[in-house]
Amino acid sequence: MHPVPIEGFMYPNEVELQWSVLIVLYPFLTGLVAGAFILASLERVFRVAAVKPTYRLALLTALSFLLVAPLPLQLHLGHPERSLEMYLTPHRSSAMAMFGFVYLWYLMVVLLLEIWLDYRRDIVMLSQSEVGWKRWIYRALTLGSTNISERALRIDDRVGWMVTVIGIPSAFLLHGYVGFIFGSVKANPWWSSPLMPIVFLFSAMVSGIAAVMLLYMVITWFRKQEIDMRCLDTVARYLFFAFIIDFSLEMLDLIQRIYEADESFRSLDFMVHTRLWMSQVVIQIMLGTVTPIAILLLMQVLKPSETVRKAVYALAGMLTLIGIFAMRWNVVIGGQLFSKSFLGYTTYKMGFATREGSLTAILLTLLPFGILWVLVKLLPPFDKGSIPGIPATQGD
Amino acid sequence: MNLTGNLTRRHFISLTGAAAVAWEHVLSGAPEGSPNYKLTEHWWGMLIDITKCIGCGNCVRACAQENDVPEGYFRTWVEHYHVDDWHIENPKVESPDGGKHGFPVVAENAGKDFFVPKMCNHCADSPCTQVCPVGATFVTPDGVVLIDEKYCLGCRYCVQACPYGCRFIHPTRHTAQKCTLCYHRITKGLTTACCEACPTGARQLADLKNPQDPIHQFLKTHSVQVLKPHLATGAKAFYNGLDGSVR
Amino acid sequence: MKDAGHLFRLAGVFLVAVLAFLGLRALFVPRSFGEYGHYRGDAITDIAALPIVYAGHQTCETCHTEILEEKSKGKHAGVACEACHGPQAKHADDPGSIQPPKPDAAVLCAQCHEASAAKPSWFPQVATADHSGSLICTTCHRAHSPSLGSPAKPGGQP
Numbered sequence: 001m002h003p004v005p006i007e008g009f010m011y012p013n014e015v016e017l018q019w020s021v022l023i024v025l026y027p028f029l030t031g032l033v034a035g036a037f038i039l040a041s042l043e044r045v046f047r048v049a050a051v052k053p054t055y056r057l058a059l060l061t062a063l064s065f066l067l068v069a070p071l072p073l074q075l076h077l078g079h080p081e082r083s084l085e086m087y088l089t090p091h092r093s094s095a096m097a098m099f100g101f102v103y104l105w106y107l108m109v110v111l112l113l114e115i116w117l118d119y120r121r122d123i124v125m126l127s128q129s130e131v132g133w134k135r136w137i138y139r140a141l142t143l144g145s146t147n148i149s150e151r152a153l154r155i156d157d158r159v160g161w162m163v164t165v166i167g168i169p170s171a172f173l174l175h176g177y178v179g180f181i182f183g184s185v186k187a188n189p190w191w192s193s194p195l196m197p198i199v200f201l202f203s204a205m206v207s208g209i210a211a212v213m214l215l216y217m218v219i220t221w222f223r224k225q226e227i228d229m230r231c232l233d234t235v236a237r238y239l240f241f242a243f244i245i246d247f248s249l250e251m252l253d254l255i256q257r258i259y260e261a262d263e264s265f266r267s268l269d270f271m272v273h274t275r276l277w278m279s280q281v282v283i284q285i286m287l288g289t290v291t292p293i294a295i296l297l298l299m300q301v302l303k304p305s306e307t308v309r310k311a312v313y314a315l316a317g318m319l320t321l322i323g324i325f326a327m328r329w330n331v332v333i334g335g336q337l338f339s340k341s342f343l344g345y346t347t348y349k350m351g352f353a354t355r356e357g358s359l360t361a362i363l364l365t366l367l368p369f370g371i372l373w374v375l376v377k378l379l380p381p382f383d384k385g386s387i388p389g390i391p392a393t394q395g396d
Numbered sequence: 397m398n399l400t401g402n403l404t405r406r407h408f409i410s411l412t413g414a415a416a417v418a419w420e421h422v423l424s425g426a427p428e429g430s431p432n433y434k435l436t437e438h439w440w441g442m443l444i445d446i447t448k449c450i451g452c453g454n455c456v457r458a459c460a461q462e463n464d465v466p467e468g469y470f471r472t473w474v475e476h477y478h479v480d481d482w483h484i485e486n487p488k489v490e491s492p493d494g495g496k497h498g499f500p501v502v503a504e505n506a507g508k509d510f511f512v513p514k515m516c517n518h519c520a521d522s523p524c525t526q527v528c529p530v531g532a533t534f535v536t537p538d539g540v541v542l543i544d545e546k547y548c549l550g551c552r553y554c555v556q557a558c559p560y561g562c563r564f565i566h567p568t569r570h571t572a573q574k575c576t577l578c579y580h581r582i583t584k585g586l587t588t589a590c591c592e593a594c595p596t597g598a599r600q601l602a603d604l605k606n607p608q609d610p611i612h613q614f615l616k617t618h619s620v621q622v623l624k625p626h627l628a629t630g631a632k633a634f635y636n637g638l639d640g641s642v643r
Numbered sequence: 644m645k646d647a648g649h650l651f652r653l654a655g656v657f658l659v660a661v662l663a664f665l666g667l668r669a670l671f672v673p674r675s676f677g678e679y680g681h682y683r684g685d686a687i688t689d690i691a692a693l694p695i696v697y698a699g700h701q702t703c704e705t706c707h708t709e710i711l712e713e714k715s716k717g718k719h720a721g722v723a724c725e726a727c728h729g730p731q732a733k734h735a736d737d738p739g740s741i742q743p744p745k746p747d748a749a750v751l752c753a754q755c756h757e758a759s760a761a762k763p764s765w766f767p768q769v770a771t772a773d774h775s776g777s778l779i780c781t782t783c784h785r786a787h788s789p790s791l792g793s794p795a796k797p798g799g800q801p
Contacts, residue, residue, distance in 0.1 A: 076551075079550050085547065155647050187559035435687075510763070
């Protein structure tokens, strides 16, 4: 065991951290999934027409991140070759085991189904117009059915709507569950809280909306198209609202802890003031929450020019993503830095090019964008002018 | 070495019937379980008597040898507490290498000093078994919390869920590990390695289903406590003489 | 209904996946799983079959009856043999070829008996430097029955 500097007293087995940066990354990725999906459902279910341009992009983003999400978990396991056990003999009292099914449900029954139904018309047409190996991919995706008559498409639309309706609570469940995985651990007072699933969920929505907003801006710029400002302003407004709720919840948790000051408080308070000062107070709260809320509020109130708004939204989006990552860091790593005896602290030594090191985390964060690039090529999310010869899709 | 005449050791032992059966299993470390042991007849616990612990570290060493515990990790360990005056909310605690090599001498002082052995509490309402996603850790019908090393994924959720810090991940096997209450010994009529090695009787195994068990008797007649009772884990490691400063 | 044909195909794919999953279950879930609870029943026997390292004092006492008799008269009556001699299951299994090394009294005795304010006051303890200077403990005390009433054996034998 490599010596790690500790302060005070820790139970001997507590000195080494159990969950690494990969376990920080995992809720960050699933959070983006849930948030992106909620944004997509804004249009489909709540008929917020302004955000339509981001609809398909949000779904593909959600899928890219969802496909990568299990990877940090696999790299973290002592025996990844045994991970099928979680599906074969799930322990029903374990939130982690049940989450495997929530994930599977969400991937198969919600996300893949909704994407397939929405894209089916394009898939069928591409299976007829494309050549070479791409043709085979599209043909496989049609499942052998080439029926894109009016009635068939209307059925698709109806079923797709129902899937989205089921999808919204499913997305809540997906990320709320991750919060519950932490919040239900009574041994750890930094985690144990009924607020945890809700805090996780709202921070997920914030990060997901910010990610889709940034991606929309970047991809539109790449495609040399005009950004639909009505869409962007609406997305930014929803980001602002979600942030208000998220911030209120986190402040509520903080104020309650300080006021009640239970036996763990002094130890946790000291930890926040020292080891978590940079990541929690400076990065998560000041830079990652208060600043984006303030500048988004300014945009709502002052309504400056388009150029200014775009720049500010981009900044807000980036700060948000950094802040939400910091929040996951502070929960996961912070929860392991202090001793359960409340008498000491340890240090997290993060490797670089190791199995659970920072390089791995960076690569895993970049991977979804690679997958998204492939998906965007395979299932183009933007209608006008993207696919020659194919008229605009339904509801455009 | 005392051998009576030409009587060989094995002949001597065969005269003591049941002991012979146990001894055969003990010495051969044979893979079959003891045939006389019935799971439902036992409910295991432990008594740790703080008034008797001298901090010699015998238990930590014995456990490490009996169970092949890797260096730097602990299935049991001993803590030294120092409490100034009445300040039980602010003890000073140390556990140099888990107390494996004893503790440095403490000079006479105005406060309270004592040793606290720690181990898996073999909780009846174990939070660690509750969170295991696959059923690799479990409570046996005779009350011992065990880990199935052939099934464990190494997800570390159980390590997070244990309030007492008694679990760790084996550095080369990558599965969860912890005190097994020397299950391989107690099912053969032996006591745990830590109890065997303890020179003062500070650690004693208890069979809570056996009314004649003297340790079970002790629990009924003395004021005992468990660690972190507010977490309602159903802990079965009972402490006699536990100070309020102990975490 | 003809227009919903693709949905039936999808349902078919789903059904195949479910059947594959059930097949995996039948194939990979260990036989003894669920025997006593949500775990592999064989795990209990696996763990119960681990090798023994400490023989246990009853085993020592079966052969070393003279020492047992001496020990039971003194203050070390409650101290198990292996507490000082270390794990001896291998020796008990093959006493002829495996001989336990003699414990080093210069180191061993002080591990318990060095005086410390952290040790309970009823426990016999001395500051060895003041108590016996450079003399080994067994010069005056017999290890198996340490009270000073019984005369020490020559050469510090136990």
